[in-house]
Amino acid sequence: MDFIKQYIDNNKQRFLDELFGLIRIPSISSEAAHKPDMYKAAEYWKKSMLEAGADKAEVFETEGNPIVYGEKIIDKKLPTVLVYGHMDVMPVDPIELWNNPPFEPVVKDGLILARGADDDKGQSFMHAKAFELLVKTGKLPCNVKFLIEGEEEIGSTHLYQFCKDHKDMLKADVFIVSDTEMIEEDIPAITAGLRGLAYWEIEVTGPNKDLHSGIYGGAVANPINVLCKMIADVQDENGHITIPGFYDDVVIASTRERKLMRKAPYDEKTYKEAIDVKALKGEKGYTTNERTWIRPSFDVCGIYGGYTGEGSKTVLPSKATAKISCRLVPNQDNHKISKLVKKYFEKIAPRYVKVKVTEMHGGMAYLCPIDLPAYKAAERAFNKVYGKEPIPVRSGGSIPIIAGFESILGVKSILMGFGLGSDNIHSPNENYPVNNFYKGIETIANFYLEYAKDAKK
Amino acid sequence: MDFIKQYIDNNKQRFLDELFGLIRIPSISSEAAHKPDMYKAAEYWKKSMLEAGADKAEVFETEGNPIVYGEKIIDKKLPTVLVYGHMDVMPVDPIELWNNPPFEPVVKDGLILARGADDDKGQSFMHAKAFELLVKTGKLPCNVKFLIEGEEEIGSTHLYQFCKDHKDMLKADVFIVSDTEMIEEDIPAITAGLRGLAYWEIEVTGPNKDLHSGIYGGAVANPINVLCKMIADVQDENGHITIPGFYDDVVIASTRERKLMRKAPYDEKTYKEAIDVKALKGEKGYTTNERTWIRPSFDVCGIYGGYTGEGSKTVLPSKATAKISCRLVPNQDNHKISKLVKKYFEKIAPRYVKVKVTEMHGGMAYLCPIDLPAYKAAERAFNKVYGKEPIPVRSGGSIPIIAGFESILGVKSILMGFGLGSDNIHSPNENYPVNNFYKGIETIANFYLEYAKDAKK
Numbered sequence: 001m002d003f004i005k006q007y008i009d010n011n012k013q014r015f016l017d018e019l020f021g022l023i024r025i026p027s028i029s030s031e032a033a034h035k036p037d038m039y040k041a042a043e044y045w046k047k048s049m050l051e052a053g054a055d056k057a058e059v060f061e062t063e064g065n066p067i068v069y070g071e072k073i074i075d076k077k078l079p080t081v082l083v084y085g086h087m088d089v090m091p092v093d094p095i096e097l098w099n100n101p102p103f104e105p106v107v108k109d110g111l112i113l114a115r116g117a118d119d120d121k122g123q124s125f126m127h128a129k130a131f132e133l134l135v136k137t138g139k140l141p142c143n144v145k146f147l148i149e150g151e152e153e154i155g156s157t158h159l160y161q162f163c164k165d166h167k168d169m170l171k172a173d174v175f176i177v178s179d180t181e182m183i184e185e186d187i188p189a190i191t192a193g194l195r196g197l198a199y200w201e202i203e204v205t206g207p208n209k210d211l212h213s214g215i216y217g218g219a220v221a222n223p224i225n226v227l228c229k230m231i232a233d234v235q236d237e238n239g240h241i242t243i244p245g246f247y248d249d250v251v252i253a254s255t256r257e258r259k260l261m262r263k264a265p266y267d268e269k270t271y272k273e274a275i276d277v278k279a280l281k282g283e284k285g286y287t288t289n290e291r292t293w294i295r296p297s298f299d300v301c302g303i304y305g306g307y308t309g310e311g312s313k314t315v316l317p318s319k320a321t322a323k324i325s326c327r328l329v330p331n332q333d334n335h336k337i338s339k340l341v342k343k344y345f346e347k348i349a350p351r352y353v354k355v356k357v358t359e360m361h362g363g364m365a366y367l368c369p370i371d372l373p374a375y376k377a378a379e380r381a382f383n384k385v386y387g388k389e390p391i392p393v394r395s396g397g398s399i400p401i402i403a404g405f406e407s408i409l410g411v412k413s414i415l416m417g418f419g420l421g422s423d424n425i426h427s428p429n430e431n432y433p434v435n436n437f438y439k440g441i442e443t444i445a446n447f448y449l450e451y452a453k454d455a456k457k
Numbered sequence: 458m459d460f461i462k463q464y465i466d467n468n469k470q471r472f473l474d475e476l477f478g479l480i481r482i483p484s485i486s487s488e489a490a491h492k493p494d495m496y497k498a499a500e501y502w503k504k505s506m507l508e509a510g511a512d513k514a515e516v517f518e519t520e521g522n523p524i525v526y527g528e529k530i531i532d533k534k535l536p537t538v539l540v541y542g543h544m545d546v547m548p549v550d551p552i553e554l555w556n557n558p559p560f561e562p563v564v565k566d567g568l569i570l571a572r573g574a575d576d577d578k579g580q581s582f583m584h585a586k587a588f589e590l591l592v593k594t595g596k597l598p599c600n601v602k603f604l605i606e607g608e609e610e611i612g613s614t615h616l617y618q619f620c621k622d623h624k625d626m627l628k629a630d631v632f633i634v635s636d637t638e639m640i641e642e643d644i645p646a647i648t649a650g651l652r653g654l655a656y657w658e659i660e661v662t663g664p665n666k667d668l669h670s671g672i673y674g675g676a677v678a679n680p681i682n683v684l685c686k687m688i689a690d691v692q693d694e695n696g697h698i699t700i701p702g703f704y705d706d707v708v709i710a711s712t713r714e715r716k717l718m719r720k721a722p723y724d725e726k727t728y729k730e731a732i733d734v735k736a737l738k739g740e741k742g743y744t745t746n747e748r749t750w751i752r753p754s755f756d757v758c759g760i761y762g763g764y765t766g767e768g769s770k771t772v773l774p775s776k777a778t779a780k781i782s783c784r785l786v787p788n789q790d791n792h793k794i795s796k797l798v799k800k801y802f803e804k805i806a807p808r809y810v811k812v813k814v815t816e817m818h819g820g821m822a823y824l825c826p827i828d829l830p831a832y833k834a835a836e837r838a839f840n841k842v843y844g845k846e847p848i849p850v851r852s853g854g855s856i857p858i859i860a861g862f863e864s865i866l867g868v869k870s871i872l873m874g875f876g877l878g879s880d881n882i883h884s885p886n887e888n889y890p891v892n893n894f895y896k897g898i899e900t901i902a903n904f905y906l907e908y909a910k911d912a913k914k
Contacts, residue, residue, distance in 0.1 A: 030768035208733035210884045214854030217784050218754030219745045221738035232689035276665035279809040281678035288676045297675030301772050302763035311487035312817045315758045327674050352738040360769045397671030427667045
């Protein structure tokens with residue numbers, strides 16, 4: 001057994017206990033009531049960094065949630081790897097669908113069950129432990145920095161400015177991030193591309209109060225009906241988004257690229273069965289993977305208006321609200337799209353209602369060339385642990401700050417994720433295989449060795 | 458001062474205090490938690506009937522909410538008037554928009570402020586007091602029956618069977634009901650027609666759990682988007698309902714009828730300002746009054762799905778639900794329409810989602826000929842109190858059981874309402890002018906005298 005495996009084996013339970021301590025803090029970034037929990041999570045991370053061997057660690061205040069930075073500089077001439085992760089998690093509703101309280105982690109059937117078990121507490125904490133392993137065994141081959149934020153799930157709002165304000169401190173040769181998925185438990189992947197995001201809240205106001213639907217129904221525009229119509233009109237029967245200019249900047253993937261993508265394993269039957277749908281629905285002319293990897297999407301993430309309680313209430317409501325998001329693809333500027341869509345909804349708003357569009361968070365798409373030395377090092381590390389080369393894939397998900405790191409700090413990120421499609425991230429019963437947690441630590445430790453070896457050449 | 462005015466004047470404060478006692482009971486019929494309150498309200502009514510002079514009064518159990526019946530039979534040869542009203546009220550949400558706690562009635566600027574102040578506690582309780590007045594002054598000229606139910610706002614579900622089971626007990630020459638509006642505070646109206654109602658809950662299920670909108674967005678149908686499209690497609694650009702067969706049974710109002718209707722006062726500017734909309738929206742080819750009186754409507758009363766909390770959450774939700782109602786017009790059978798619409802939504806449901814349509818409550822429309830002797834008696838009573846003839850109007854609202862009384866018991870109802878358009882029924886800050894309460898009692902007492910006079914001829 002090599003020293004990496006040995007160290008993990010000797011510390012298995014403690015690693016898990018420490019992760020559980022982090023998970024128990026309900027650090028939901030989108031709910032103001034959990035603000036104190038963000039600070040608890042930040043202090044937990046600071047302590048973890050120091051105990052793992054960082055020279056220093058600090059909790060930085062922002063106008064939003066705190067950011068934790070830590071570092072160990074062993075030799076300024078050696079390359080520097082920066083670990084990025086996030087300590088905030090998604091809300092837990094609908095809470096009634098959880099089989100286990102979301103902030104009381106347990107291991108059951110080999111799975112860690114909890115909100116944040118995967119996204120991103122489980123995945124980011126592997127880095128703390130891989131770092132500890134190399135420090136304590138005296139094998140750390142390069143400088144390491146940690147950047148852990150508390151607003152990833154709400155758009156990394158204050159991290160952009162933080163990066164601008166701390167360019168020197170965050171200087172690194174490469175960023176490494178574990179916040180993505182493998183293809184299967186034994187098929188590793190490196191995510192070479194991410195979609196971007198734009199998000200809006202659209203509020204349609206009709207009458208100034210809820211009206212009796214008998215007295216007024218038929219004579220006064222119903223804001224729910226109007227909102228539904230506005231949403232329905234955004235996509236045509238082929239699944240194309242009809243907003244003028246929406247596709248203008250999209251880089252069309254080449255025929256060769258699309259051919260390579262089709263090599264990624266995909267089984268429609270399994271895919272449909274896993275989510276229990278009889279048929280898939282997407283943009284005409286594209287495969288399922290293409291629809292989520294290289295094409296933008298338009299999804300209503302939430303809608304509400306009028307009477308939503310038990311039973312029935314006949315009412316012509318005053319307001320209806322939708323939370324809408326678009327996933328964007330390389331070269332679509334999220335700010336431009338955000339304004340385009342806002343203006344579009346304001347323009348098509350009929351006279352008989354008031355429409356208010358609020359631009360929420362967003363981010364650019366990202367691409368990582370697969371011949372980057374750091375990418376190659378990650379490839380070798382995966383190969384060593386899993387016995388096979390990781391497949392370069394793209395992800396439909398967004399980690400907008402990854403594009404930000406590139407534009408602000410000029411550094412590429414390597415997305416070496418250990419999550420599985422069955423981890424229910426963002427959903428009830430989020431989980432993370434405990435095996436992936438340990439193998440992730442092993443792979444990350446190997447990455448440092450491979451990356452430093454490469455850098456010496 | 459005649460004896461009616463005198464009696465009211467002598468008992469003003471007590472009448473109000475007694476009404477407030479009824480209002481303080483939060484008898485919301487659509488919320489199961491308020492079931493005990495329905496019994497409290499029933500007992501309150503029973504006591505009120507007996508104290509007012511009923512020979513007997515009884516609370517009947519049903520499989521739903523209780524029904525209160527009371528009677529005073531003075532002479533079997535005399536005509537019998539049955540008073541119908543309801544003791545249940547609508548939910549109070551959005552509670553934050555109330556200026557006053559909804560179940561703590563107060564009088565402010567001449568208005569009784571509370572849920573149920575008008576609909577229908579304030580209006581129905583006038584009948585108890587008009588009855589008391591005639592009994593206590595020895596002037597009651599006919600037999601009187603009371604039928605007070607607890608499910609009007611949720612479709613009078615169990616009252617239909619109750620009527621079938623108690624045909625003899627409920628035998629009457631005419632029903633009188635106060636649950637409608639005047640035109641203005643000094644312009645009385647008798648409602649000669651009511652729209653019917655059908656109500657559905659439509660649940661669209663996509664994936665079996667909330668999905669990450671990045672990983673799946675664009676490849677899996679979003680149930681909110683699908684629901685919006687289904688709703689949007691139900692009406693064309695002219696406001697016509699596109700469901701095949703929907704208008705088949707509608708009785709087209711004659712040109713003469715439509716001419717008469719246009720005599721009802723209507724000022725578009727005032728109408729729009731009262732509800733703060735810049736423009737009205739309805740079916741092409743009809744006036745505002747026609748749209749709410751003689752044409753069916755299609756309104757989404759409530760919609761919800763996905764993330765509806767604070768801030769943003771990127772999610773491709775599993776479910777979306779809409780509560781939908783149609784107001785119906787004479788000759789549209791609500792059961793037929795209910796099935797028609799259910800089948801339509803099930804038929805247009807795309808393969809990539811599951812659509813479940815639940816038929817909720819409903820009721821037929823109603824028409825009352827304006828030459829009916831009881832109508833004429835009400836006309837004279839209003840004339841006496843207000844110094845002008847009431848205008849025969851139709852109402853866009855539904856009191857489905859009114860059509861039920863006709864079909865089951867063969868009795869027409871006279872809808873002599875004292876509410877105002879500004880009473881905010883079904884909305885926050887429901888109110889009822891205290892003056893209307895007293896004038897209503899006066900008009901109702903006069904109705905009995907006029908009606909019995911007429912019946913003797």
